Amino acid sequence: MIPYVNEYDTPNCNTLAETAKKSIRTPESLGLDRCIQCGACTASCPAARFSDYSPRQIVKKVLENDHSVLESKMIWSCFYCYSCNVRCPRNNSPVTIVQVLRQMAINEGIGVEKLAYFLEIGEYLAENGASKVPETGIRNMEKDLGERWIGIKRNLGSTRSEMGLSSRDFRNTNGEVQAILESTGYFEREKWIKIKIEEKRIHGFVKTNYSDKDKKNGEFGFESDRKYTGQEAITV
Amino acid sequence: MKAIESIPDRKLLLFKSCMVGQEYPGVETATRYVFDRLGIDYCVNDEQSCCTGIGHYTDIFEGLTTAAIAARNFAVARKCGYPNITCLCSTCYAVNKEACELLNTNAEVRDKVNSIFKEKGFDDLVYEKGDMDSRTNFYHAVEILLSKVGQIKEAKKFDFSGVKAASHHACHYYKVKYLDVVGSPENPQLIDTIAEACGASPVRWYEDRTLTCGMGFSQLHLNKNTSLQVTKTKLDSLQRAGVELMLHMCPNCHIQYDRYQPVIEKEFGVKYDMVHMNIAQFVALSMGADPYKVCGFQTHSVPLEGFLEKTGIL
Ligand code: SF4
Ligand code: SF4
Ligand code: SF4
Ligand code: SF4
16 A cells, blocks of 8 residues: 555545545536436547447446456546546536546556656656656657657757747746645655556566557447347237 | 636736647747737746646646645736636646635645645745635636637738638536536537637537547557547548648647647558647737747648648748
């Protein structure tokens, strides 16, 4: 268990539903108990359309207090696009519930390897007052976007100057951001996550490539519907 | 719903966005160019930090850190006398607005954040309940443009008639705090209305109009294939609708469409005819701004020269 307890995102409660409702990640008016399993969230969900994912099912598991949901790969597929949030007729918010579930998983060391990529954002923010795409991301982008983008990035300073901006997006936070991150426990948590990732690496649990190739193509094909032959017609 | 009449044009803190600064600085300069010409009273303050958005939505920051960083930025805005936080990035908008709501309604979090500030000797950062109003102190730059749409129409210097333009409204603008959107969150028309004032022909509706851009924070990096599938679906639909100009309002959507359009073309063997820009860049162009010195099109991945020549700007 994480030494720095993520008590505001994942308050310690008896059930997953209570934790989700009390968490500061979810809206105060969260209509979790009002969910009628209508599936409007899943119908609007890009992750459901293009991968094996269902916000409706995740909400169901939370309501059933089924902790296996924390181990499910599913919770890591959400785009945080909030389509489910705007469409839910019962004021529920699967997207913010998923955020709580990911935090709970992290507390237990589940899925932490997925954070490896992004962890430097914290230190960079503390130091510079701004965020940036992490180094691995930049290398991937260089590979994908090629010469044109590499050139754009190389000339960014002079381009900004020509446009009348400072050559770098400079922030003067007087060390306050650094101090805040220290006091909220961010760095302790980051350290703990790094140790967990390292442990997993040693034990060979970390794959370097997470991407799943066999995704759906986005056409609305309902597998189970195709198998269902329909009711026999009543003939008189 | 936010009423257009309630959108301020005074005391706006133009909230710097790291992704704008690092990828599309022209979005900031174009917005400033337009604001200057519309007579909007705003300031930019280097003391303002990133809102934590990227880290928050890649799950590395917890809510307390995000709330504390937000409270600090609110203090920066209040201290310089420009408390109306106006964002270039939809995620900054949503993160700040939500953090404000949290700080106003959750005494435990507020006390915790303030105790951190006091312990560090940052007494001027302390946040008292109601210091900011989550409904009236937070805006997206596109709302300000919309509120001045009449002036934008009058300041028009080019003829964009017949330009088929489609909009992509950022989900973190209209799907997070959906009760505070100008117009209906099921069919936001802010960008379309502004584009029309500049003389373009907005497409208004196309298939999958409300689909996310596909970036999905960690998704682009961890599940790139799915991420690009989503982006492709939207680009396909725009191509079918004969769109030549896609307008956005968020640097992250902008990266996903502009930077990754050539990647999708290569990886999926498709070809698209549209170019991309932020709505503020389009308004600036329409007012006669320089496409490079003000709009910064040299930092775009999909070249805009063809479009600029066709419309007589180059
Ligand atoms: S849309 Fe809302 S009510 Fe319907 S299944 Fe999803 S969470 Fe439940
Ligand atoms: S936020 Fe996540 S669960 Fe909700 S619609 Fe988007 S991808 Fe689906
Ligand atoms: S949301 Fe993105 S662009 Fe906006 S401040 Fe945060 S990291 Fe920067
Ligand atoms: S479309 Fe993508 S980048 Fe834009 S606001 Fe939505 S999730 Fe963010």
